[in-house]
Amino acid sequence: MPARTAKTESAACTAVSFWLVKQEPATYSFAQFQKEKVTAWTGVRNFQARNNLRAMKKGDAVLYYHSNDDRAIVGLAEVVKTAYPDPTATEGDWSCVDLKAIRAFAKPLALTQIKTDAALKNIVLIRQSRLSVMPVTPAEFVRILKLTGD
């Protein structure tokens, strides 16, 4: 195999996208996720969120947001398996992906901080507060990592 091919493939693999998933900590906290290490992200029943799940690639980075009680971005995960039929769906065309927990952030980033940060003013988390799976721009991702102490 020519070296050029391997190089191209490796470049494609490193071109990750960034996402954010939302979950109520009372339902499935990041701590629980870390204990299980890998989890199937099932139960999404919203077309926009589903389409985002389907756009995820293996190796993409996923921020983990706790809604309700915490209201903070608390950890980082990665996509380990791309979209496949959601086994918890009894009807309809729904998908899920497999996510692996990477680490909890040293300093969780509170929603209140996100709202006051100029670099994050257009983040989908704020613009579309009800969406549970959403894209994050590279600039936003870098900014969030900085604010979480990573």
Added chain:
DNA sequence: GCCAACGTTGGC
């Protein structure tokens, strides 16, 4: 507990 945002459903 309230309310705003927004997605879905069903009548017309």
Added chain:
DNA sequence: GCCAACGTTGGC
């Protein structure tokens, strides 16, 4: 195809 009614999510 429009729109009112209703249900859900999630911040406050």
